[in-house]
Amino acid sequence: MTEEGSRLEVLVIDDETQIRRLLRVTLESAGYRVREADAGLPGLAEVTFRRPAAVILDLGLPDISGCDVLKRLREWSQVPVLVLSVLGQDDQKIGALDAGADDYLTKPFSGGELLARLRVMLRRGQPSDDLKVIRFGEVEVDLVRRVVTRGGQDVKLTAKEYALLRLLAVNAGKVIVHRQILRELWGPNAEEQTQYLRVYIGRLRQKLEENPNNPRHLRTESGIGYRLVVE
């Protein structure tokens, strides 16, 4: 376990002492070093001074909102950020993802889930040559040659389908909110036209998923967006 985190430093910004303590136990047992901040502004200072490998950010903070922390952070740092929220904060969740958060978790969550998400985030954060080809299940997406194969067979995708798959693939593991996808594929005027997405995701699933009715890779995050799960 100790080697997993390889002594990477994770900053936890949350005003609840108990949550911080719990996260510290979970993270330290997984081999991470943990720094804590109990509000947004001290949290931002910590990021500046310590340059942590990842940030776990609660959305409800006493001084400035989690979203504001994220916006200020993203002005100069690309550190991976995992957002914690409670039920019913969908709008804030979407706002945080749109503002540059890498993933989110809804309280209450399990420690295992947290570590898994953190792992994916950190991996994506590392520069890697693998980005040219992304594999999930039987599917291979060659981003250089713009070719998609499933079990060795070429899969024919339309331009938009490919663009959608590519967007999810380069951000593999990360939730991409509806608005972002629509903006990038159909332009800013189409930000509300979620039916486009449903239709195109449906087509991609039909072409790429083993069981399109119960997709393993092209996952829906209800009310928020989509995520490509590669492992």
Added chain:
Amino acid sequence: MCPGVGKTYAMLGAAQQELADKVDIVVGVVETHRRVETEALLKGLPVIQRKVIEYKGIQLTEMDLEAILARKPKVVLVDELAHTNAPGSRHPKRYQDVIELLDAGIDVLTTLNVQHIESRADAVRQITGAPVNETVPDSILELADEIELVDLTPEALLERLRQGKVYLGDRAAAAAENFFKDTHITALRELALRFTAERMDKRLREMRASGGKTVWRSGERLLVGVGPSPSSTQLVRWTKRMAAAQGAAWIAVNVESARNLAPEARRRLDQNLSLARELGAEVVVTHDESAADALLRVALQNKATQIVVGRSRNPRWLDIIRGGSLLDRLLRMREPIDIYVVPPERLDKGPWIDWSSRSPSPQREYGAAMGVIAAVTAVGWFLAPHTAYMSVGLLYLMAVIGLSLKVGRWPVLLAGVVSAVAWDFLFIPPLFTFTITRMEDRIMFCMYFVVALVTGQLTARVRAQERHERLREERATALFHLTRALSAAKTLDDGVFAALRQADELFSAQTALLLSDEEGLGLAPHFAGSFAIDEKETGVADWVWHNRKKAGRFTDTLPSSKGFYAPLVREDKGLGVLVVKVAPDATLTLAQRDLIEGFAAQIALLVEREFLRAAGEREKLLVESERLHRTLLDGVSHELKTPLAVLESVGENIAEADPSLRANLVGEMRTATRRLTRLVNNLLDQTRLESGALRPKLDWCDTQDLLNAAIAGVEDSLAGHPFEVVVPPDMPLFRADSALMEQVIANLLLNAARHTPAGTPIFLAAGIDGARKRVFFTVADRGPGFPMEMRERLFQKFQRGDAARAGGLGLGLSIIRGFVAAQGGDVMVGENPGGGSVFTVYLPYEPHGEVPSE
């Protein structure tokens, strides 16, 4: 007794004594007339500053009634009871201020000269020859606990006057000339002494007769006829004196006839009647063409023992024609009633019958009458050579009777006279003279004259009575319509609206209604009013509401206001105020005002009914909410405590537990936390639903995605049930709030899993109905199902199926219904053919816009 005897001085003396006894006493108003001795007595008494009132550029000071009411002393000094307040004050008269003070529980010390007592005003005028303008009704003296006579011999008074102790400056001489004559003062003194003695006597007799209670000692009952004439005022006062002396009750009767009264007379009549009311009479208004009949009828109905009438001012012949004067006819009756005849003090000036408006269009009627007579004359002229002149007479008679059916009594009278003259002149020989030679012609002429006049008058009277009947019926109908409208009204607003519109029409007025809130804290105008009350008028309404007495125009309180204000009273509780505003030149008759008060009474009933209903409703709600509260408390505490207890015991045991047991304990802990999470989520959802904070975010949903997410959330609960999902391949996208729908489906599945025996299957299906108007989701099970009568109740909160296992708050289905309804859908429960129940959720469907092809 009279000015200058030292009333104020005596009052202040009494006040000083009270002050020495440490009684909370203040000076409301005292006129010292700058007499030094009087002013000296003011020392030490707290004075309430007088209020300044601007009237036509002059600054007048008046007693500050509001300030005294606010200060609420034990005793207040109010000098000069008969004083008339400056225009714009709350009451026109100071004695009315005093009544209000007494009503507020404040004792009042006041002063009064004998000539200002209403029932003595005539006597004083006769003695001194000076008119008395400021009077107070005798009834206010009946409110007095104690009357102290301030007496001074005429000589002493005149001496004081000479010394300048009464009025200062050059006014003294002028006053002495006019009023302070030796003889006058003696007479006034006698009046004052007699008044006090009478009162003492009456008190004593009352106390002896009733042991404190006021009952009419003698069983005597006086009745007085009141008309619009000034002499009626005198009659009223006279009767009051008589009644007071005998300790008898008295009734003032006004007999309305077909005659229209001039506005001036109408005003005077109202004044006379309200005077009678003020002096303690019961006022009865009745309709009849014959005053004597009406008086007799009312007298018998009310068991009057004495009738007071004025002496007739009509010429003797007119009385005889009319079947005797009122007095004659009263005297002829056989009832054992005493009759008093009071002579008129002086001749009334001016007519009180409105000659100009006696009939709708008198000129035209006279014209018509003359025209008909002329026509009959012409016809008679041509017939005369062929027939006897008697038949012409019959023709005339027919015309007169015919006319009496169409026109008023005066045109008929004229037609009778003119036709008689014309007949005599043109037809009865000798022709073209007014002389009649033959005896039989004379008799015939006389008979013609009498018959024409009598029939004409009789018919006219019948018609007048008919009109009165109609008026009376209109009033009764108005009240009937109102009652019917009010009882038909489903809500208070409906009723008020109907009532106000009827009043608008009936009185050709604008009406408004102010209703008190149920706690009686304030008045608020009702929206159905046809005009808005301004701030000053709101003050009037407030007064009416607090005092539960009518006020405003046509009354004695705040008569300068624009509207007539009638209180809505039920059992001594002011429920509101009805305001009727007529045009400035129009008036409301006494009967109309009575009708308005009738309206107010009816509306008050309605308002009370509404208040009672609301109170009942609140009571019911309270009981219901208490039940919910208890259920919630019981349920929540049970539901929260069970998993908490599990967590606590796991926490205690896990450290020492055997490693093999540890896994079990952790499993228990997980179950407990999941249960807690679900409970908290349910409570939060219910709260969101009830607070109205739930705003569904409708978005395009993919059925498969939705069901997958919902199933994922309850997968472990479904374990142990065979589970099948059916979604048609062509299921379209639909608009819904995906988060809410996920929860709806998850809750339905959870319910099915929890309330059906392990091993029984659960089905989940989605689809779109034939008309492609709705999408539906069904969750079916093979459990025990629900009895028919439970099905509707199921969706209410804190309701649980009878067969439900312990646990759960009964919130699940209520949340489902709330969430579905928020998205414009519906949820139902039915029977699964072959056993079990089916829950179906419907959502509206419309196809999505086109997706652009590439």
